[in-house]
Amino acid sequence: MLRGFLMFAIMFALLALVGFMQSWPLAFAILNLCLISAIMSLGVNIQWGYAGLLNVGVMGFVALGGLAGIVITMPPVTEAISAGGGGVLLALLVAAVTIGIVVLLYHRLSGKLRGIAITLILLAGAFAARAVFDPAVEAIEAVDSARTGFLGGLGLPAVVAWPVGGLFAAAAAWIIGKVSLGLRSDYLAIATLGISEIVIAMLKNEDWLTRGVKNVNGLPRPVPYEVDLQSAPWLIDLSERWGIPVVEMSSVAVKLCYAGLFTVVLLIVLSLSERALKSPWGRMMRAIRDNETAAEAMGKDVKARHLQVFVLGSAVLGIAGAMLTTLDGQFTPASYQPLRFTFLIWVMVIVGGSGNNWGAVLGGFVIWFFWVEAEPIGLWLMDVLTSGLAEDSALREHLLKSAAHMRLMTMGLILLLVLRFAPRGLIPERS
Amino acid sequence: MMDILNTLALLGNYLIVPGITYGCQLALGALGITLIYGILRFSNFAHGETMAFGTMTVILLTWAMQSVGISLGPLPTALLALPFGIAATVLLLLITDRYVYKFYRQQRSTPVIYLIASIGVMFLYNGLIRFVIGPDDRQFNDGTRFIMKAREFKEMTGLREGLAIKSSQGITLIVTILLVIALFWFLNRTRAGKSMRAYSDNEDLALLSGIDPDRVVMIAWILTAALATIAGTLYGLDKSFKPFTYLQILLPIFAAAIVGGLGSPVGAIAGGFVIAFSEVAVTFAYRKVFGYMGYEVDGLMQLLSTDYKFAVSFAILVIVLLVKPTGLFSGKSY
Amino acid sequence: MTFLLGQSMTGGYGGADILHDCTIGVERGEIAVVVGPNGAGKSTAMKAIFGMLSLREGTVTMDGEDITALAPQERVRKGMGFVPQTGNVFPSMSVEENLEMGAFIRDDDIRETMEQVYTLFPILREKRRQAAGELSGGQRQQVAVGRALMTRPGVLMLDEPTAGVSPIVMDELFDRIIEIARTGIAILMVEQNAKQALNIADKGYVLVQGRNRYTDTGATLLADPEVRRAFLGG
Known part of the structure; x- marks a missing residue:
């Protein structure tokens, strides 16, 4: 308990450090994506941590949630x-x-x-x-x-899109689950990999629905616009009092509003997940996970339970996906990359502690933070490492240019190291 | 009569030749998946990246050879670089096994843990490849482009439709046939090959019979490295090398392995061709075919746009999972 | 000096002991049969002799050599042949390949041994190109026994070889086992079909709850009214 609390404290301290060292709008931008990542991580944790189901198509469910962002909020x-x-x-x-x-x-x-x-x-x-x-x-x-x-869409408020995103993802999950659950675990993994590729192909090519690669911009927001805030007297007043430029102040204010909304969603999902985990249903799920054969022998309908948990987890992913499009204010199908939207979420869950909701949330925060900050850190590291080389050395140039790819490797390495040396994660599951 | 011949030429050019080529590439990829599945009993998600890594080393060596003036004449230099690329990939996979999978073998972990570890390995390779060669498109086919050009075919036969065969397509077919013969000879005729099949069939009994599991696993990785490097290089020669495509090819390869029956080498080959031909046939525009048969139609008469070719592998995968989860050649579905 | 002897074996799979001071032995050319009710530890005793579970107390000796510390694979090299109850063939491999795999540890010419197996089980010669998984239950058991004989073992251990086969097939299989014993191989066998098994046994062990209850020749045990009533169904 104390351990988890401490780690969250360190996490927020790191975010504050970014605020002081780099900039506050950046710190809050990271925070917002940390919150969304935490929700995605919860979704995967419900599937993997509770039930041992391997979803390798997280990206597809997130993108389906994103689709709801268009269909619900854009004007027809x-x-x-x-x-x-x-x-x-x-x-x-x-x-x-x-x-x-x-x-x-x-x-x-x-x-x-x-x-x-x-x-x-x-x-x-x-x-x-x-x-x-x-x-x-x-x-x-x-x-x-x-x-x-x-x-276009239905022209409804952005917040409506979030649960609808969950519904979209849940529907897809139901179909996938119906087909591939009850067989060996690899099959679900491969089937979800497949559906996610298809979802992305659809979003990229069905221009009548999503404008395809032309992207949908200017999605309506649930929060005020920076430009409007910059002329609001209270903000100008505050910015003068604290000595922060109005533009920066407005940016922080908008991000704070998002952070507030996202925190509410995160807390709702988290408390529901916690309650579910502690309920008889949650205990049964874990019993099935730990010994499927025994659970089956006791008359549990393993396949139906798995379907249930798979659909629920996917719904959470869909909600997070819709929130992400709302935050971005645009829908860009080409931005859905499996490494970013499937495997990164996996790393979050494994590192955080599979089976523990708080762990999943912490994993979402930590991994997202380092995913964003790995690039400047990597660049800095490369710069230091190659400082001995001549300024125009081809090797130095190549290394500096490739520093961006370092983070893929780093994530792979973190996943492998945690899986091997600390398989229970930062905040282990309570047994 | 001419219409029938023209139709055949058309189908040959757009359906059969590409189908065979693609089928070979998928079959080789699926063989790698199925071998690892048979011996280590997990679905290796890093296989696509293994293919990419092998291809990358082949490309780098090809460039090195080109720069010192070594070439194979009409054949791509890459064929000369292939053995060295395979050696590098073998090394990579053996190192990976030593530091990643071996631990889980000793722990007797469940397949799902291996699977997640393979995802971590995939990340690692992915970053390594982009770090070394970058994410961009690379052409490295320096041989003759065509065995038969469409124009030559038309002049030769007097047909309206051309039938072109690229050198890369011919090479793909020949190399695949040779490789498959060699592989099956190894698995069915040699002691080491038989011991691998025995281990895949019944691990406990294989251990009782004195078969060394470490050796079997090592041979499996070596074979997989060779298959992956060759499959990746052939694919790269035929299309072009782009790291991202090797992640995407994972789905049709898995589909091929499952359709054939995981763990069954014959199944992997059959599955590769089933997937390849379905994909090509479903995304082919049949308008001209209808034209030659005497029906003028509007539209492309295409079942599915090529953007959705992955949907084909997926659909076949779903059908197999629903109807016969053990695949055509009864692999392991448990 | 008994050829193969598990002396005062005590142990289990971690946790509680299953065997308690249990002794089982067999001579060359002899058939020893272990019988007893369900859960008596028959299979466990055999696995202990084969090294598949580690003993807390007691020793296993073969031909005078202490092999208690050896792993099963090493015992195979020392001349033990083991036929597990289930999963005892390579189903997708041909009969001949099954036999070849049985002889995996041998580097010399195996053709003569294979010929002996084919002479013993003529049906296997007929089906030698067929996959073992496609054979009938009785034929599969023959493949399994043949596979174990390929190392030319000094002792052949069979874990319920007649489980799930018809009575005719069982008689046939027992005949073959007698033939194998006549070549000088020691046979140790765990059996559910106690009466028929004791019929061919030179030595019989009745185990109850991991302990030796009766030990005698097969004929004596069959004749003992007490044994008959309690373990052989009258």
């Missing part, structure tokens, strides 16, 4: 909706009907006939759906493509 593009909204809807309907028929045939028919019939129906459905879909998409994307070219 009425022209695009009237141009192709109906077509898209019809195409989706055709796809749904096709799948329905396939499921029906799967249960009604058998043998070779089933295979042939299903293949034919799938082919026909695919071509029919595309026949409706393609012109509709073309029409949507033609609508003022430089600025919109997509359907």
Whole structure:
């Protein structure tokens, strides 16, 4: 208990150090992402720490949450909706009907006939759906493509997008879980890896929905804009009193608002997770994790429990993903990299202490902090190490240029070292 | 008649030739996955990066050879660099095994721990590769570009459709065939190979029979290094070398290994071709084919845009998991 | 001097002891059978002799040599052949490859030994190219025994070789085991089918709760009314 408290204290001291040494807006920027990382880390901890489920597609669930950011908060593009909204809807309907028929045939028919019939129906459905879909998409994307070219969203407040992001991710998780749970653990890992690649491909290419690589900018915010604050009398007053420039002051103020909102979400998720972990449900989950065969023998429906916990954890990831788009104010599909959004989160959980929610939160903070600060530290280190070399030495130049890649290696090394020498993490699971 | 021939040439050019090439590359990759699975019993997520590392060493050696004027004439210099690249990759994997996996073997850890460790190793290799060669696209194919150009084919046959075969595609096929023959000869005919199969089949009985587990594991890594380096180099010769693509190829490779049945070498090869041909066939635009058959159609007549080619591997993977989790050649699903 | 002797063995898998001062031995060319109710420690006793669990007290000697400290693999090199109850073949490998793997520690010509195994189990010669996993239960047991014979062991240990096979197959298998014993190999066998096993046994051990209860020739034990009533179902 004391150990955890101390470590959190050190963490906040480090953040303050960044404030003093570098700048306060940077310190708060890091803090905000620490908070989001902590929520993602909680999501993975629910899956891995509680149940031993390996989700290698964290990125996909986070990105699905991000999608909710667009669909919920952006104002609708009425022209695009009237141009192709109906077509898209019809195409989706055709796809749904096709799948329905396939499921029906799967249960009604058998043998070779089933295979042939299903293949034919799938082919026909695919071509029919595309026949409706393609012109509709073309029409949507033609609508003022430089600025919109997509359907837009519902125009609801940003905070609504967060739970919806959770729902999106949960839905995807349910499908994946249905297919791959109950088989050996590697299969879930590979299936989640697959779904995350597909989600990203979809977000990059379905311009009618996400504008694709053109990105969606200017997502509505749940907090005031810096420009508005800079003319607010109370802020000008405060900045004069503390001797901080107005621009910096406004930036810090906005980030503080975000930090407040995120802290509330984090605390809600954390307290729910803690309560779940301590409940009979949580004890059962851990019993299953520690000895699946015994739990099964005792009549526990292991697969159903796993599905439950997998969906819940993914929902938390989706919530964090939606929060991230809100914080960024934009949705950039190309920014979703597996190393950043899947494996980094993993490192957070393992380093923090799998199975312990507080550990996961601390892991989120620590790893995110070093992920951001590793670059300046690495650069500085390289600079010192190569100071003996001539200023224009090719080796020195190469080393300095590659310092950015050092952090991948560092993260890999940290993961391996913790896994081997301190497998229980910074704040170990209470047994 | 001409239409049929033209259709065949068209399909050959865009479906069969690329399908075979890609299938070879996936098969070699999946063999590496399946070997490690059979012996160490975990899904090696670092395999894509192992391929990238092997390719990188081959590229660096190719450059070195080029700079001193060594070349293979019409063949890419990379083929000459290959054995050295393999040696470097063997070294890397053996060092990794010594300092990472060996510990978990002694602990008798569950496969999932190995899997996470392999993710850490993946990170490490990933950073190492970017550190040494950078994240950019690299071309290193310096041989003749084509075995047969589309124009030559048209002149030769008088068809409207061309059929081009790149040298890299020919090399891929030949090298794969030779390698697979060598591998199966090793596994089925030599004592060391048989002891590996025995270990994969029944670890306890293999130990009782006096088979040395450390030796089996070492051979598995050596074979994996060779397979990964060759697969990665062939892929790089055919497309180009970009570190990021080797992370993406992990999914089709895993899909191939599972479709064939994890742990089954024959399955890995079959799975590689199943995935490759499905991917190519589903993302192929059939408009011209319809044209030759006498139907003029609008649109590309493409089932899925190439952006979604990963969805194909995934879909096949899902079908296999639903219908036959042990794969076509009954690997291990437990 | 008994050829293979587990003397006063006491121990278990960590935790509580399963064997208590248990002694089991067998001579060359002899068949010794260990019987007893479920949980009597029969398999454990055999595993202790084979070195799969470490003894707290007692010794294991073979041909006069103390092998108590040796690992199972080393005991195989010393001339012990062991046929586990389950997982005793390499299922995806052919019958012949199974035999080859059995002889993995040998560097000399194994063809003669393989020929002997094929003579003993003619069906294996017929199926030598077939994967062991595709064979019937009885044939798989023959492969397992054949595999263990490939090291030309001085003693062959069988852990319930007839578990899950039909009575006809069981009789057939016991006949083969007698044949093997006639070549001078010592046979130590744990059996559920106590009556049939004692029938072919030169020596029988009845274990109860990890202790020797009765030890005598197979025929005497079969004739003992007390043993019959308590352990052989009348």
